[in-house]
Amino acid sequence: MKLDTSIALMERAKKIIPAGVNSPVRAYLSVGGHPPFIKEAKGATITDVDGNTYIDYVASWGPMILGHAHPRVVEALNQATRRGTSYGAPTPLEVEMAEEIIAAVPSMDWVRMVSSGTEATMSALRLARGYTGRSKIIKFEGCYHGHVDSLLVKAGSGGMTFGTPDSAGVPEGLARETLIARFNDLSSVETLFAQYPEEIAGVIVEPIAGNMGMIPPREGFLEGLREITRRHGTLLIFDEVITGFRVGLTGAQGLFGIDPDMTCLGKIIGGGLPVGAFGGKADIMQALAPLGPVYQAGTLSGNPLAVTAGLTTLRILKEEGVYEQLEEKGAYLGKGVAEAYRDAGISIQSHRVGSMFCNFFTDTPVTDYDTAKSSDTDLFARVFTGLLEEGIYIAPSQFETGFVSLAHTKGDLDRTIEAVRKVAKGL
Numbered sequence: 001m002k003l004d005t006s007i008a009l010m011e012r013a014k015k016i017i018p019a020g021v022n023s024p025v026r027a028y029l030s031v032g033g034h035p036p037f038i039k040e041a042k043g044a045t046i047t048d049v050d051g052n053t054y055i056d057y058v059a060s061w062g063p064m065i066l067g068h069a070h071p072r073v074v075e076a077l078n079q080a081t082r083r084g085t086s087y088g089a090p091t092p093l094e095v096e097m098a099e100e101i102i103a104a105v106p107s108m109d110w111v112r113m114v115s116s117g118t119e120a121t122m123s124a125l126r127l128a129r130g131y132t133g134r135s136k137i138i139k140f141e142g143c144y145h146g147h148v149d150s151l152l153v154k155a156g157s158g159g160m161t162f163g164t165p166d167s168a169g170v171p172e173g174l175a176r177e178t179l180i181a182r183f184n185d186l187s188s189v190e191t192l193f194a195q196y197p198e199e200i201a202g203v204i205v206e207p208i209a210g211n212m213g214m215i216p217p218r219e220g221f222l223e224g225l226r227e228i229t230r231r232h233g234t235l236l237i238f239d240e241v242i243t244g245f246r247v248g249l250t251g252a253q254g255l256f257g258i259d260p261d262m263t264c265l266g267k268i269i270g271g272g273l274p275v276g277a278f279g280g281k282a283d284i285m286q287a288l289a290p291l292g293p294v295y296q297a298g299t300l301s302g303n304p305l306a307v308t309a310g311l312t313t314l315r316i317l318k319e320e321g322v323y324e325q326l327e328e329k330g331a332y333l334g335k336g337v338a339e340a341y342r343d344a345g346i347s348i349q350s351h352r353v354g355s356m357f358c359n360f361f362t363d364t365p366v367t368d369y370d371t372a373k374s375s376d377t378d379l380f381a382r383v384f385t386g387l388l389e390e391g392i393y394i395a396p397s398q399f400e401t402g403f404v405s406l407a408h409t410k411g412d413l414d415r416t417i418e419a420v421r422k423v424a425k426g427l
């Protein structure tokens, strides 16, 4: 595979952008090789500057659930652009967006738009602290909620990929307010509440962990979190930046029947443009400025282009049979890929929820951060490189999630399964 133009671009980029990238995992440091620089994308494929086309399962890390450059999203954006790209003032579109979100996600009475998932979780935490008058929060080891100071403790995603789950630059005093529990382990949460019964403002969790690879919650885990947090007057915050509108219209909370106090959204609700949102129960949201004492603001919040792309995406997702199709495609790919590895004698733990998937290279059942780390990351790197050569684009880290989109055809999925079969045999 020729990557000359990408390699030349990386050389230029490295002189002026840290590691040549604007988000660490994109640098390919844990898998080796050269990241292709992408020039365009359409449907289920992306094409790099050297003309290589790949079947894409990164989906811009989740948002592109319809596939790339969906004609209806593109048309809506074309029209919206002509009306101006940002006003810094209320727009009718924002009201429509808030109504769509609230209609879909029953736990959210009120919502506020921001410009990224990181902003959503950061604002949700501040609100939880302001509303409860408490300062500590619980997060789970290996969960990643964006690069918010107090959430960059035992963080997944890039932190886990590069073995730096605790970031430099986070003041010790702030990190001390972050308590760490083990995903899928309620006793670790009870222990922290026993230690700090009146001090914990919120428990934040990815209801399906998506940044230490993909790990579904054990039966009873989310229900247990709901019960414990209610008992202690602590807010339960679901980070559904990845799972929102991905595993169903009502997100993971709908799938598992949980009623969190607050929810963070991003990715899909922006249709591929920068967006985030946080919301929840009305009395909590009323503590936000200018109604209440918790300050939060943003020049590009509710940006008309981002909201247009998101609204168009949500309306397509509401059409009959969409999530059934995603489930079918996800199941077909998941089964085919798992068989391909097993036929080649490679042990994997194959995880899938709807159109989210992940394969860990280990004999150990993966339920949390430690067991996720048992995956053979050298083997993952070889698989990654082999698949890229075969024109299959997955995330360049074991500790991320794969996404199937509506645009993937049976032909794409079959080609992917065959590629896995070929690469697995050659390992």
Ligand code: HOZ
Residues within 6 Å of the ligand: 023, 024, 025, 026, 061, 157, 158, 211, 400
């Ligand atoms: N680390 C984020 C995904 N879990 C974003 C990665 C990127 O955009 O490069």
